[in-house]
Amino acid sequence: MNVAFLLNHAVLNLGKNKGRNILLLGITFAIITAIVVALSIFNATNVVIDETRTSLQSAVRLVSQMQAVGGGQNNTQMIAGNQSQATFTAEELANFANSQFVQGWDLQESPRGTEGIFYLVNPAMLADFEAELRSKGLPENYAVRTDEAAFASIVAPVESLQNLAMTFLVVVVALGAVIMALLSVIAIRERKYEIGVLRAMGLKKQKVAFIIWAETVIITAICFVLGLTAGNFLSQPISDNILAGQLSNAEITATTLAERIANESANGGETPNISGNLQVDIAINFVTAAQILAISLLLASLVGIISVSQITKSEPIKILMERT
Amino acid sequence: MLALKNISYKYEGTNRTIFKDVNLEFSPGKVYTIVGKSGAGKSTLLALLSGLDVATSGEIAYNGENLAKMNRNKYRARQIGMVFQSLNLIPTATALDNIILSMNISGVGGNKPRALELLKTMGISPEKSNRKILKLSGGEQQRIAIARAIAHNPPLIVADEPTGNLDKETESKVLKIFENIAHEQGKCVIIVTHSKRVAAVADEVWHVEKGVFRRFDGTINLPQTQKRRKK
Ligand SMILES: Nc1ncnc2c1ncn2[C@@H]1O[C@H](COP(=O)(O)OP(=O)(O)OP(=O)(O)O)[C@@H](O)[C@H]1O
Numbered sequence: 330m331n332v333a334f335l336l337n338h339a340v341l342n343l344g345k346n347k348g349r350n351i352l353l354l355g356i357t358f359a360i361i362t363a364i365v366v367a368l369s370i371f372n373a374t375n376v377v378i379d380e381t382r383t384s385l386q387s388a389v390r391l392v393s394q395m396q397a398v399g400g401g402q403n404n405t406q407m408i409a410g411n412q413s414q415a416t417f418t419a420e421e422l423a424n425f426a427n428s429q430f431v432q433g434w435d436l437q438e439s440p441r442g443t444e445g446i447f448y449l450v451n452p453a454m455l456a457d458f459e460a461e462l463r464s465k466g467l468p469e470n471y472a473v474r475t476d477e478a479a480f481a482s483i484v485a486p487v488e489s490l491q492n493l494a495m496t497f498l499v500v501v502v503a504l505g506a507v508i509m510a511l512l513s514v515i516a517i518r519e520r521k522y523e524i525g526v527l528r529a530m531g532l533k534k535q536k537v538a539f540i541i542w543a544e545t546v547i548i549t550a551i552c553f554v555l556g557l558t559a560g561n562f563l564s565q566p567i568s569d570n571i572l573a574g575q576l577s578n579a580e581i582t583a584t585t586l587a588e589r590i591a592n593e594s595a596n597g598g599e600t601p602n603i604s605g606n607l608q609v610d611i612a613i614n615f616v617t618a619a620q621i622l623a624i625s626l627l628l629a630s631l632v633g634i635i636s637v638s639q640i641t642k643s644e645p646i647k648i649l650m651e652r653t
Numbered sequence: 654m655l656a657l658k659n660i661s662y663k664y665e666g667t668n669r670t671i672f673k674d675v676n677l678e679f680s681p682g683k684v685y686t687i688v689g690k691s692g693a694g695k696s697t698l699l700a701l702l703s704g705l706d707v708a709t710s711g712e713i714a715y716n717g718e719n720l721a722k723m724n725r726n727k728y729r730a731r732q733i734g735m736v737f738q739s740l741n742l743i744p745t746a747t748a749l750d751n752i753i754l755s756m757n758i759s760g761v762g763g764n765k766p767r768a769l770e771l772l773k774t775m776g777i778s779p780e781k782s783n784r785k786i787l788k789l790s791g792g793e794q795q796r797i798a799i800a801r802a803i804a805h806n807p808p809l810i811v812a813d814e815p816t817g818n819l820d821k822e823t824e825s826k827v828l829k830i831f832e833n834i835a836h837e838q839g840k841c842v843i844i845v846t847h848s849k850r851v852a853a854v855a856d857e858v859w860h861v862e863k864g865v866f867r868r869f870d871g872t873i874n875l876p877q878t879q880k881r882r883k884k
């Protein structure tokens with residue numbers, strides 16, 4: 330006996346029980362759409378956090394420790410060099426910037442004097458870069474720092490969006506699994522008679538289970554395509570809404586790195602309080618789609634496993650007798 | 654081809670012995686009928702013969718092999734064609750799909766022309782063949798169940814009151830088909846019936862009562878049958 334026949338029977342079954350299958354389709358669709366929204370937001374926030382980290386943490390300043398301690402400022406807050414402290418000359422800064430770890434640098438005029446910002450090739454190179462600066466004669470009372478505070482303030486609302494998306498994802502997957510499991514138990518109960526007939530005619534349990542599993546997979550596949558489409562439309566507005574809420578809740582508003590730097594130099598190092606445009610752009614890429622497919626198939630398989638255990642429970646003679 | 658050796662049977666959780674040390678043998682090329690009162694155990698016997706159930710003690714041998722130790726899925730799919738008392742057709746599928754399903758399960762493969770032809774010989778028109786079982790009459794359903802039992806050409810056919818819903822004329826047509834299958838094609842046909850007309854076509858009639866099978870031979874009359882035959 331071939332698989333084609335079993336699949337064919339599965340497709341026939343789908344057509345036969347329209348009411349139940351439409352219900353199943355709707356529920357599966359809702360579950361998958363919710364998964365798509367949650368997962369795509371989660372993945373997009375990851376990208377934003379990573380990009381912010383790369384861009385912010387690549388920007389390195391030379392910070393006077395004297396000022397940091399003496400001013401009683403929080404160590405993580407970004408403070409530029411002290412006016413009383415001798416700042417570096419353009420030549421010195423150019424010499425510092427001449428490094429394999431630096432991909433570019435800027436000179437900035439601040440009330441404190443000329444300041445240098447070095448953009449690292451990669452934030453992980455910070456320690457190496459610092460060692461190199463020391464060897465070039467950077468005094469010990471200068472710290473080599475990335476812009477942690479800026480990073481934290483920009484990323485905070487994105488991170489809470491991400492946490493929300495993750496929580497939602499876990500809840501939806503768990504709830505989805507429970508709902509699908511219940512539905513499959515009900516479906517098997519409802520189809521007990523049909524299963525009894527198939528078994529009485531000599532169809533193996535595994536093959537009956539395969540038919541039911543194939544039906545679930547077909548429904549899931551349809552819902553996967555529909556859910557991906559719907560989720561694609563829904564996740565951007567949902568994400569924007571949540572993010573807007575996060576931003577207005579948060580005391581600190583964020584701005585892009587460039588704006589920060591520009592404002593900072595104009596204000597003399599005070600962290601500016603300007604609303605920036607924090608964007609989480611959601612596009613469902615291949616990886617997200619593959620993850621969603623994997624979750625969907627996992628749910629379908631769960632249904633398959635439950636179906637098999639249900640079918641294995643009773644012998645055909647019992648099923649057929651119960652009916653008559 | 655099918656031999657019952659000291660078969661005893663009790664339904665699980667009950668005290669009543671349905672069969673006690675039954676010894677029976679069914680051979681190819683013959684029509685057998687099993688008669689007996691309602692509740693005597695006729696359907697139970699067929700469940701044992703078809704491997705849907707297993708005897709409490711004793712052994713059923715199919716071509717010398719112990720049924721209890723065989724792959725009974727395969728046995729049911731290939732060796733046996735069964736007409737259930739409650740028909741057990743799939744109500745939401747068409748007559749044709751029911752037949753093709755059985756062909757597929759048995760491994761002979763779905764064959765639409767053969768299925769339609771078979772239904773036609775049972776008096777089911779192609780139009781009715783494409784109708785769902787739900788929308789067919791009891792007698793039509795019964796004939797479809799018979800068609801399903803013989804569609805995959807099994808060497809053994811067991812039928813539980815296969816003509817209960819049929820008029821005399823249709824019944825005799827169906828009986829002809831059963832006779833033909835046994836006598837021309839050499840299959841073994843076992844029919845459970847209350848009808849003396851059905852019993853009359855059998856090569857052997859067995860009567861079951863209180864767990865014991867007794868053969869009606871030529872010397873024992875089946876009163877009703879004799880009367881009807883005279884007409
Ligand atoms: N699952 C079961 N559990 C317990 N007892 C059962 C079960 N099925 C049938 N019986 C009993 O076993 C006896 C034989 O039943 P069976 O169905 O074989 O009778 P039958 O000869 O086919 O009757 P009928 O002519 O009415 O179809 C009956 O008394 C019935 O009540």
Ligand SMILES: [Mg+2]
Pocket residue numbers: 695696697738813
């Ligand atoms: Mg019966």
